Amino acid sequence: MTIGEILRAATVIPVLEIPSLDKAAPLAKALSAGGLRVIELTLRTPCALDAVKVMRDAASELIVGMGTIRTSEDVKQSIDAGAAFLISPGAGPALLEAMAASGAPSLPGIATASEAIIAYEAGFSAQKFFPAGPAGGIAYLKSFTGPLPDITFCPTGGISAEHAEEYLALPNVACVGGSWIATKQMIENEEWREIESNARRAATLLHA
């Protein structure tokens, strides 16, 4: 799949921090049962790489991307682990080059117009806008539509269920990401029903 196809399958991407491998399968099942198809599994815990395969095996329809990619080594390890796509919170020249060279669908992170242009020049017309809320939120991202008409964004960071629809109404937003669907605490507490119900509500959000 291309990154465009993945983002079109998404609307809402849960951003997940998985504390231990035993949580991976039930988490995947809860998100999938709630109707979500695309997830960002962050590379922030030691078991994250192993969790990719466990989640794919538990819910084969899930498209499992690896997030918090910061280095070329992260790119390589994530692809080897079976990640379907790559997401970064920001990107310097080396990471952009590694993402492009890997051929894997990738969503580099940006927070300013200059960073968006640099990533676009490196071949990325879909980008993560991070941290969306603190960086300026809906008004800030809306102001990119005129000068940066060829770039679509997945805003993430500080987005709640309440704000998600407002972001999705922007013409330059492909989908939104956030941890509110399954927070670290909820995963630790094994709140699978609550996660499924948050996923179901998120899956009903419509793109404008």
Ligand code: 3PG
């Ligand atoms: C991310 O990695 O994209 C963010 O940590 C998710 O942000 P949130 O927790 O504010 O949703």
